[in-house]
Amino acid sequence: MNPSPVVLVTGGARRIGQAIVRHLHAAGCTTAIHYRHSADEADALARELNGTRAGSAATFAAALENDEALSALVSGVLNTFGRLDGLVNNASSFYPTPVGTATAAQWDDLFATNARAPFFLAQAAAPALKASRGAIVNIVDIYAERPLAQHPIYSMAKAALGMLTQALARDLAPEVRVNAVAPGAILWPESGKPEEAADALILKTPLARKGDPADVAEAVRWLLLDARYTTGQIIRVDGGRILGI
Structure with missing residues (x-):
């Protein structure tokens, strides 16, 4: 019997990262759950997953800005x-940096x-x-x-990650496939989003609703486990919002 695939998910304790971890675990993967500050959430998630399949999850703390x-x-x-x-490079920082007030530290x-x-x-x-x-x-x-x-x-940093996806797909081929998922409106920022602004955003989305973290998680699962002839691609999971953004 082949061993269970081991997948490391950064920022895997909460929000979309947690949905990815759960979805991959349900698909038979062993999950390495990275966190920085969310120790309680990470430990609870690992206990839950190990309760359904012993030895199938573990937590790992790391500050990602530390090389x-x-x-x-x-x-x-x-x-x-x-x-x-x-x-799965999921961990992310997100906040506004208006021109005129942005700092080098924010960059x-x-x-x-x-x-x-x-x-x-x-x-x-890469070697593993x-x-x-x-x-x-x-x-x-x-x-x-x-x-x-x-x-x-933030927009520039995510654009760099998109280019990194293509560069790694070329440089790590043929052994390693590298792809990306680009979510649209899935979860509002934890700082909240004014109801009027949220409604306006949904009006720009052809499917006329928010997505679900499970939508992103399924795209990740497919790219990791099933997309055997797909590399260097960015899959939008945005309800068609890119068409009217």
Whole structure:
């Protein structure tokens, strides 16, 4: 019997990351749940998943802006599970940086989580992923193509992640496939979104509703496990919003 595929999901304790972890686990994967501040949520999720299948989940803490922590994170997963079949770069920082008030520290923070960490994690994971003929899925954003007002640095960082997806797909081929998912309106930011602004956003979405984290999770699962002849692609999960953004 083939061993269960091992997948590392960054930011896997909460929100869309948690949905990805649950969906991959339900599909038979062993899940390495990365977190930074959400220890309680990560531990509770791992206990729940291990309760349904023993030894099928573990948690790993790391600050993604720390280069040494990235290689240590990959080593920790390999030491725990003995292999790595998939990497999902989901962890992200998101907040406005209006022109005129943006700072260099904000630039460094947004690029660190949204572009720098995914590259160095992929670099650290590449030998193990090549050995398993595995895959990487990056979580980008539809705003990587058309910028979100008042969020220029975030939009640029996600655009960099989109280019990284294509570059890694070329450079890690043929052993490793690399793709991305670009969500639209799935979850509102935790800081909240004014009801009027949320309604206006939905009006721009042809399917006329928010998506569900499970929609993103299913796209990730397909790209990791089933899309055997797909690499270098960015799959939009946005209800068609890119058409009217």
